[in-house]
Amino acid sequence: MSDAEIDRIFRALADRTRRDIVRRTLGGEASVSALADEYDMSFAAVQKHVAVLKEAGLVTKHPRGRERIVRADPDQIARARGLLAQLEGLWRARFDQLDHVLSDPITPE
Amino acid sequence: MSDAEIDRIFRALADRTRRDIVRRTLGGEASVSALADEYDMSFAAVQKHVAVLKEAGLVTKHPRGRERIVRADPDQIARARGLLAQLEGLWRARFDQLDHVLSDPITPE
DNA sequence: GTTATATACAACCAAATGGTTGTACATTCT
DNA sequence: AGAATGTACAACCATTTGGTTGTATATAAC
Secondary structure, three states: OOHHHHHHHHHHHOOHHHHHHHHHHHHOOEEHHHHHHHOOOOHHHHHHHHHHHHHOOOEEEEEEOOEEEEEEOHHHHHHHHHHHHHHHHHHHHHHHHHOOOOOOOOOOO | OOHHHHHHHHHHHOOHHHHHHHHHHHHOOEEHHHHHHOOOOOHHHHHHHHHHHHHOOOEEEEEEOOEEEEEEOHHHHHHHHHHHHHHHHHHHHHHHHHOOOOOOOOOOO
16 A cells, blocks of 8 residues: 555545545445535535545445446545554554563653 | 544644654654654754644654654544544444345445 | 754745636436 | 536635745753
8 A cells, every 4th residue: 555545545534524425425325416415515626525535545436327426435444444553553562562661651751 | 522633633644754753753752853864854844744743633742951752642543543443333334224135245236 | 152953933935725616518307 | 309407627716735945042062
């Protein structure tokens, strides 16, 4: 997984509207216009948010008639979660390495 | 946890350099100048990256002599991970609700 | 005390972001 | 066929982002 790809995932998640789109399309698919109805902004703005999510792989778009159906991809979210878990793992590894020498939370400086 | 706060956390993580700073300061604290030595950019640029991480609560800064010691906060990372886990939970809830009626992955359209 | 190091902070700049409106095209409905 | 709906996409605009340089200040080293 490239750095650019990770950038895209986290940047896509760094917007309230986009997180909400993910929530809605995880709970059940929706057309772009159905999504647009939910927010106080233009259709084009919502269209752009969906595009950002799609670029990040967090969402897929399938044509159905004249509509475009948006569906969230739980796997990509799981991947993002995995990245954070990895970071936390580093922290744990640090203390494992120190073998709890500094286990007291009040570290003398 | 406010939307603005969540925005800050994910935006802070949406940059390769900042993710690397988190990694390094999880594995062991570092001064801002020590961090700056690691990257091909100015001290001021690194200083700004640290500030973004601090605003997001991913990192703390403590003065030690003339230095400022940067330390990552694993709890805040865990919180971010929790948010993603929550999203995934919605997806699972969806299928729990449907009681596996659509359990076949190839959904006919 | 002077010099070197570490930081803070302002001003500036190019590029990206998040929004808008307008136009064009495809599909569906009547 | 004609009208309405859903989407695509371009052009534009204000603000934010990620970088720079320059200047000032605090601490440390000699």
